[in-house]
Amino acid sequence: MMGRMRTSTTTRSLVAAVAATALLAGCNAGAGTSGSPDDGSEEGSGSGGGGSEEGDGEAGQTGGSAPGGSDETVRVGLVAEPASLDFTTTDGAAIPQLLLDNVYETLVTVDAETGEIVPALATDWEVSEDRLTYTFTLEEGVTFSDGSEFTAEDAAFSLERVSSDAWTISLKSQLDVVESAEAVDDTTLEVTLSRPSNSFLYALTTRVGAMFDTEGVDDLAEQAVGTGPYTFGTWDRGSQITLERNPDYHGDAPYFATVEMRYFQDANALNNAMLTDAIDVVSTVQAPESLAEFEGGDFQIVEGTTNGEVVLSMNQQEGNPLADPALREAVRHAIDHQSLLDTCWAGRGELIGSMVPPTDPWYEDRTGDFPFDPARAEELIAEAGAEGTELRLRIPSLPYAVSCGTVVESMLEDVGLEVTIDELEFPAAWLETVFTNKDFDMSIVAHVEPRDMANVFGSPDYYTTYGTEEIQALFEEADTGTEEEQVTKLQEAAALISEDAAADFLFLLPNLMVADPDITGLPTNAIKESFDLGDLARG
Amino acid sequence: MVLRLLHRAMVFVLSVLAASVLVFAFMRVLPGDPARVALGINASEASVAALREQFGLDRPVVVQYLDWMRGMLTLDPGIEFISKAAIGPQIADRLQVTLILVTTSMIFAVLVAVPVGIWMAVRHRHADGVVMSAASQVGVAIPAFLAGIVLISVFAVRLRWVPSGGWAVPAQDPVGFLQRLVLPSIALAGVQAAVLARYVRSAVLDVLREDYLRTARAKGLRPVQALWRHGLRNAAVPVVTVLGLQLATLLVGAVVIERVFVIPGLGSLLLDSVAQREILTVQTVVMVLVVATLLITFLVDALYLVIDPRLRTGSR
Numbered sequence: 001m002m003g004r005m006r007t008s009t010t011t012r013s014l015v016a017a018v019a020a021t022a023l024l025a026g027c028n029a030g031a032g033t034s035g036s037p038d039d040g041s042e043e044g045s046g047s048g049g050g051g052s053e054e055g056d057g058e059a060g061q062t063g064g065s066a067p068g069g070s071d072e073t074v075r076v077g078l079v080a081e082p083a084s085l086d087f088t089t090t091d092g093a094a095i096p097q098l099l100l101d102n103v104y105e106t107l108v109t110v111d112a113e114t115g116e117i118v119p120a121l122a123t124d125w126e127v128s129e130d131r132l133t134y135t136f137t138l139e140e141g142v143t144f145s146d147g148s149e150f151t152a153e154d155a156a157f158s159l160e161r162v163s164s165d166a167w168t169i170s171l172k173s174q175l176d177v178v179e180s181a182e183a184v185d186d187t188t189l190e191v192t193l194s195r196p197s198n199s200f201l202y203a204l205t206t207r208v209g210a211m212f213d214t215e216g217v218d219d220l221a222e223q224a225v226g227t228g229p230y231t232f233g234t235w236d237r238g239s240q241i242t243l244e245r246n247p248d249y250h251g252d253a254p255y256f257a258t259v260e261m262r263y264f265q266d267a268n269a270l271n272n273a274m275l276t277d278a279i280d281v282v283s284t285v286q287a288p289e290s291l292a293e294f295e296g297g298d299f300q301i302v303e304g305t306t307n308g309e310v311v312l313s314m315n316q317q318e319g320n321p322l323a324d325p326a327l328r329e330a331v332r333h334a335i336d337h338q339s340l341l342d343t344c345w346a347g348r349g350e351l352i353g354s355m356v357p358p359t360d361p362w363y364e365d366r367t368g369d370f371p372f373d374p375a376r377a378e379e380l381i382a383e384a385g386a387e388g389t390e391l392r393l394r395i396p397s398l399p400y401a402v403s404c405g406t407v408v409e410s411m412l413e414d415v416g417l418e419v420t421i422d423e424l425e426f427p428a429a430w431l432e433t434v435f436t437n438k439d440f441d442m443s444i445v446a447h448v449e450p451r452d453m454a455n456v457f458g459s460p461d462y463y464t465t466y467g468t469e470e471i472q473a474l475f476e477e478a479d480t481g482t483e484e485e486q487v488t489k490l491q492e493a494a495a496l497i498s499e500d501a502a503a504d505f506l507f508l509l510p511n512l513m514v515a516d517p518d519i520t521g522l523p524t525n526a527i528k529e530s531f532d533l534g535d536l537a538r539g
Numbered sequence: 540m541v542l543r544l545l546h547r548a549m550v551f552v553l554s555v556l557a558a559s560v561l562v563f564a565f566m567r568v569l570p571g572d573p574a575r576v577a578l579g580i581n582a583s584e585a586s587v588a589a590l591r592e593q594f595g596l597d598r599p600v601v602v603q604y605l606d607w608m609r610g611m612l613t614l615d616p617g618i619e620f621i622s623k624a625a626i627g628p629q630i631a632d633r634l635q636v637t638l639i640l641v642t643t644s645m646i647f648a649v650l651v652a653v654p655v656g657i658w659m660a661v662r663h664r665h666a667d668g669v670v671m672s673a674a675s676q677v678g679v680a681i682p683a684f685l686a687g688i689v690l691i692s693v694f695a696v697r698l699r700w701v702p703s704g705g706w707a708v709p710a711q712d713p714v715g716f717l718q719r720l721v722l723p724s725i726a727l728a729g730v731q732a733a734v735l736a737r738y739v740r741s742a743v744l745d746v747l748r749e750d751y752l753r754t755a756r757a758k759g760l761r762p763v764q765a766l767w768r769h770g771l772r773n774a775a776v777p778v779v780t781v782l783g784l785q786l787a788t789l790l791v792g793a794v795v796i797e798r799v800f801v802i803p804g805l806g807s808l809l810l811d812s813v814a815q816r817e818i819l820t821v822q823t824v825v826m827v828l829v830v831a832t833l834l835i836t837f838l839v840d841a842l843y844l845v846i847d848p849r850l851r852t853g854s855r
């Protein structure tokens with residue numbers, strides 16, 4: 001039976017590879033159109049990464065921009081509806097995806113194409129010699145959607161608020177390094193750190209760096225007051241949220257007057273809505289095999305990368321079978337990653353080998369560390385005397401985990417391990433069993449936060465149960481050292497994590513989007529917490 | 540009659556109480572902590588504990604239960620943990636949607652099942668009756684969600700006759716509303732119609748064998764006339780029972796169909812709330828469904844009395 005399965009896997013992977021190549025060609029064409037300076041009908045259009053960088057020099061003094069843009073509405077289909085509008089107290093990717101960079105803005109942001117940090121509400125910043133003081137120069141003439149002016153007071157208030165009890169989500173710890181934030185004058189903000197930190201500036205590009213109005217934080221769950229290109233419109237719970245163009249936006253006016261964010265819990269329903277023209281954009285294609293429905297020229301398919309490392313975690317606490325490094329190495333050798341990707345995710349995505357996506361500056365190809373070698377895996381298992389070891393693979397009920405879980409199971413059983421799969425409801429049941437109680441041997445989950453290697457592998461108390469002293473020292477040195485040191489230390493850390501077989505890295509989730517052919521401004525790579533709507537246009 | 544009603548009312552209250560305890564207990568043993576879901580995977584124990592306190596989940600369970608019951612009795616079950624939205628109005632909004640869907644499905648099901656069932660009974664020895672009977676057997680076996688998926692791919696995706704899902708407010712967009720109502724109602728009505736048709740068939744067959752019908756025929760009435768004048772009212776008693784039961788299953792079936800068709804009804808609210816561990820919302824929605832089911836049973840009982848005079852005298 002195993003033999004038969006193999007054959008069919010190979011055939012399928014061939015088909016998938018051919019399809020993927022064809023698709024890649026098609027999508028490059030698509031990316032070409034969206035990258036070109038859009039029709040020029042609007043001053044608002046080409047404000048991608050390039051636009052913001054220019055803002056550096058000229059401080060983007062467009063002032064009260066003329067009401068540009070069209071009267072059109074764009075309908076974006078998404079998978080998860082936010083539970084609340086308040087990302088200061090509610091976790092989950094759906095809220096910053098909707099609000100960050102669209103309604104709330106940050107001082108600095110990430111260029112989605114290059115991965116570099118570029119100006120946003122701050123036009124410029126200086127770092128002191130000892131790298132403890134950051135002085136930001138803020139853009140003038142920016143107002144919040146409630147009419148009040150955005151000043152350094154608001155910026156200081158927003159940053160200090162993160163460390164207060166008002167913020168409760170765990171991500172707030174990213175700004176623990178901030179000692180104080182002070183408004184020197186209306187447009188100058190001085191932030192003092194308790195120690196040099198390379199991750200500080202990057203953290204400001206995420207939701208913890210969002211700029212709030214001192215007067216606008218009373219009802220964050222239902223009201224969002226920001227400086228962004230869009231303002232919060234209406235919310236029909238269970239179906240959609242609308243955003244309206246901010247008439248007083250300080251930058252270039254976005255093309256679309258209204259954005260309807262439509263939420264679909266069911267992947268089929270989302271695809272059907274796209275096929276029947278009920279929506280204009282699918283933000284995330286949930287099942288890559290369904291892309292076939294959109295091929296043939298009627299739709300634009302965007303394929304790029306994300307920050308979502310699909311991690312096969314291995315519980316290495318004392319007393320667990322996988323505490324033995326030899327067994328973990330055997331697991332890594334036993335998995336044929338290319339074949340796995342072809343089988344369970346239609347060949348879309350990238351093989352990584354460690355906890356770094358190719359869009360990070362310290363990426364190195366580590367896929368060669370543990371090549372597919374079932375004979376070596378069996379040898380390691382025999383040496384450890386671990387033939388027939390029973391391993392519980394407890395996976396969340398998410399599409400990639402469910403479909404890749406069975407592939408991992410069959411590959412590990414091929415080398416003589418006994419694997420039982422438990423599917424746990426995500427998030428609640430999975431969080432409790434795997435995360436809190438660590439009652440598992442292996443699990444599969446995608447870690448989608450940007451630059452999260454230290455979060456995921458830096459602590460022995462985290463569910464990955466790794467966090468050796470050696471790796472902690474490397475992370476510390478990387479954060480406090482110079483920028484060059486940061487790169488080398490994080491490269492060393494990624495290598496160490498891979499060599500220690502702290503976990504296996506199945507693949508990097510692809511960014512798959514489908515849209516009407518004339519929609520431009522879609523990000524090729526989804527490496528930000530936000531879904532940038534300001535650049536969308538119909539060309 | 541009064542005694543009977545009193546008895547019914549007692550059963551009703553006890554059932555509601557028992558159901559509330561069960562639902563409450565179930566939500567407490569369900570793994571997963573609302574505070575941890577809200578705070579994310581890296582949350583510290585201290586912050587989770589603080590949020591549990593804020594949500595009121597650290598109080599003794601009896602207090603939590605009584606608080607919830609008081610909330611429901613005063614028709615104000617409180618606000619959601621995470622969204623801070625009031626639960627009552629949300630449920631009212633969603634319930635309207637689900638009721639429209641369920642009622643339409645029921646009407647579809649009855650409109651199809653009654654004539655088809657009678658036809659199958661009357662023609663039960665003929666080829667067409669047998670074929671229809673077999674077809675209805677197959678219909679019973681098709682799950683509503685599968686019917687939904689097939690209907691969408693044929694009528695929405697291929698033929699583009701109607702939208703593939705979603706909802707429109709009838710007052711604002713009557714055409715859009717009807718277009719979006721058709722497919723889910725048919726999907727939901729399909730199985731029910733098949734089941735109901737089989738009950739109608741056997742009820743009518745039973746009646747056809749009764750002496751009074753033979754008498755009617757002997758008087759010179761044609762079979763259909765006899766059935767129309769004397770048979771149908773008798774056949775209706777068992778059919779109404781099944782209808783009541785089906786209405787309850789329709790409410791539950793709507794949960795799945797709402798997801799397939801992206802309809803913001805009670806079912807979608809229930810599933811989303813379970814995922815978020817919005818315990819209060821889940822409990823309250825389930826209680827609404829329980830009360831609705833019990834009410835239906837109660838009404839069916841009352842209907843018997845209307846349909847069948849023998850029951851009225853019998854209870855005195």
